[in-house]
Amino acid sequence: MTLRLATRRSPLALIQSRYVQQRLAEFGVESVLVLVETRGDREKDVELSTLGGQGVFAVEIQRALLWNEADVAVHSAKDLPSTTPDGLRLASVPQRLDPADVLVGRSLAGLGPGATVATGSPRRRALLLERRPDLEIVPLRGNMATRLAAAGKNGVDAVVAAMAALERMEELNVVSERLDPSWFIPQVGQGALALEARVDDEETCKALDAINDPPSYKAVEAERAFLGELGAGCSIPGGASADVTDEVVTLRGVMLAPDGTKSVRAELVGDDPHELGAKLARLLRDEMSGGSLLGWES
Numbered sequence: 001m002t003l004r005l006a007t008r009r010s011p012l013a014l015i016q017s018r019y020v021q022q023r024l025a026e027f028g029v030e031s032v033l034v035l036v037e038t039r040g041d042r043e044k045d046v047e048l049s050t051l052g053g054q055g056v057f058a059v060e061i062q063r064a065l066l067w068n069e070a071d072v073a074v075h076s077a078k079d080l081p082s083t084t085p086d087g088l089r090l091a092s093v094p095q096r097l098d099p100a101d102v103l104v105g106r107s108l109a110g111l112g113p114g115a116t117v118a119t120g121s122p123r124r125r126a127l128l129l130e131r132r133p134d135l136e137i138v139p140l141r142g143n144m145a146t147r148l149a150a151a152g153k154n155g156v157d158a159v160v161a162a163m164a165a166l167e168r169m170e171e172l173n174v175v176s177e178r179l180d181p182s183w184f185i186p187q188v189g190q191g192a193l194a195l196e197a198r199v200d201d202e203e204t205c206k207a208l209d210a211i212n213d214p215p216s217y218k219a220v221e222a223e224r225a226f227l228g229e230l231g232a233g234c235s236i237p238g239g240a241s242a243d244v245t246d247e248v249v250t251l252r253g254v255m256l257a258p259d260g261t262k263s264v265r266a267e268l269v270g271d272d273p274h275e276l277g278a279k280l281a282r283l284l285r286d287e288m289s290g291g292s293l294l295g296w297e298s
Contacts, residue, residue, distance in 0.1 A: 003031040003204060006061045006070035008038055010143050015168050016193055017074045023094060023211040034070045036061050062088060065196060071204045073196040077189030077220050078162075082228035084196070092195040092208035096216040097164035099191035099241055100181045104166075105151030105158035107177035111135065112157075118150055119160040122258060126237040127184050128160070129260030148174055164191035185239040185254040185265070188223040192216055215244035218273050222251045225277025236288065240280065242273070251276050255284045264288055 003024065007017040014033070021031045038060045057079040064070040066087055077093065084090060101124060103117075108131070111117065118140035119125055125137045138156065140147055144165055151159045151174075158176065166172050195211075197204045219242035226240040238255040249270055256263040264287040270276040 001029055001203065001207065003029060003072055003207065004034050004070040005031050005072045005074050006034045006036050006064040007074045008057060008061065009035045012144050012165055012169060013074070013076075016076065019168070020072075020074055020094070020193065020195065020211070024207060027207065027210045029207045029210075031072075034064060036064055036070075062196065065198055071197065071201065072208065075194045075196065077192035077194035077224075078187045080189060080194050080224070082224055082231075087198060087200075088196045089199045089205070090194055090217075090220075091197040091205045092212040093217040093220050094193050094195070094211050095213040096192040096219065097167055098178075099186040100163045101179045101184055101186060101190075102161055102163050102166065102175045103158045103177045103179065104148055104161055104174050105156070105176055108132065108179070110176070115157040116155050117158045117160065118147070118156045121160070121187070122237040123187055123239050123256075124160045126256035126258055126260045126263075127179075127239075127254075130256060130263055131183075131260075133260060144169060144171075162186075162190055181241055182252070185252055186241045187239050188227045189220055190241075192220050194220065218242075218244045218247075218249060222249050222273035222277045225274045226251065226253055226281045227277075229278040229281035230285065238284070240277070247271060249273050249276055251280050253280045253284055255288050262288075 005017050005020060007013050017033055024031050038057045058075055058081060061073045062085055065073050113134050114136060116136045116138055117128055118138050120139050120141050128135055128137060140150055140159060147159050150156050163178060195208050197208060222242040223240045236255050237258055240251060240253040242249050242251045252267045254263060254265045264284050266280060266283050268276055268280050
């Protein structure tokens with residue numbers, strides 16, 4: 001059995017996909033990589049929110065499965081849209097790495113008044129401004145190497161990155177500060193890999209189940225349910241992060257005004273990840289008073 005793994009071409013995506021290959025090989029499953037260029041990779045100079053946000057790094061990879069050009073789609077879970085296309089299923093989530101965000105260049109306390117921080121994420125921007133409204137936040141896109149290289153150059157004092165990405169690339173030495181995820185709540189799915197397969201491909205799904213980590217899968221399910229309940233009309237920055245212990249899910253979420261001047265947070269505990277994620281999203285949405293003044297579209 002040789003599985004075809006569809007993946008982006010970026011250095012980080014290739015590292016992640018080779019990790020999946022290694023894990024599959026532990027169970028006697030051979031695999032090859034199928035390289036796919038996504039819209040997010042082609043249009044590097046356009047902000048992700050302009051391109052459409054989630055999905056710009058996933059749609060073409062999912063299409064490779066649906067057209068039988070590949071057997072497995074290897075995604076960063078944070079890149080997945082909240083709904084799975086008909087004919088596909090989330091088959092496996094290997095053990096998740098630390099979902100926290102980090103600062104590279106300087107720590108938050110080490111940033112002087114009016115310092116410049118680069119990030120392309122509305123969530124990261126709003127969370128930083130909530131804590132430090134004096135900061136100047138500038139957009140930044142590109143692969144991880146490009147983003148790391150921006151720290152300390154051209155007036156940029158620090159950049160924000162994902163701890164898990166740096167761990168996979170063996171670049172943890174560049175971290176200036178790990179941002180406490182109890183307040184700097186991560187993006188849905190951050191730190192996790194998501195492996196999709198066709199629903200009718202039982203052999204592939206069985207192979208992927210061997211490398212699935214049930215607590216990580218359940219946590220990602222809860223976070224994706226949160227995102228799905230908010231829906232595509234939500235332009236309010238937000239995040240959600242789940243921990244799973246003995247089948248019990250603790251889910252934390254945040255929604256913020258884009259400039260960080262208003263925020264709501266909540267934490268729920270339960271057994272059903274889908275119910276919990278949807279309930280938390282409704283709770284935060286209600287606390288934002290419908291969000292009509294903050295970018296909520298019904």
